[in-house]
Amino acid sequence: MGSRIEIDRCVCYDVRFETLKCALDERPRTLDEIRSEFGCMDCCGMCRPYIERMLETGETVFHQIILPQDV
Numbered sequence: 001m002g003s004r005i006e007i008d009r010c011v012c013y014d015v016r017f018e019t020l021k022c023a024l025d026e027r028p029r030t031l032d033e034i035r036s037e038f039g040c041m042d043c044c045g046m047c048r049p050y051i052e053r054m055l056e057t058g059e060t061v062f063h064q065i066i067l068p069q070d071v
């Protein structure tokens with residue numbers, strides 16, 4: 001039985017990437033605007049590479065660790 005990681009949110013602010021993507025689809029925002037409006041990236045910052053990847057690809061659920069140098 002394997003366990004598969006599932007990363008789908010900024011855990012510090014409990015903001016799902018899907019929720020963020022919907023908001024950005026309605027009105028695009030810069031990373032700074034995302035930070036000030038949703039809080040994401042403002043605490044540990046571990047969500048930043050996922051948010052950057054989401055902006056690139058539209059993915060909102062990730063099954064691998066993405067490090068800042070990966071994006």
Ligand code: FES
Nearest residue numbers: 010011012044047
């Ligand atoms: S996971 Fe988003 S700031 Fe920590």
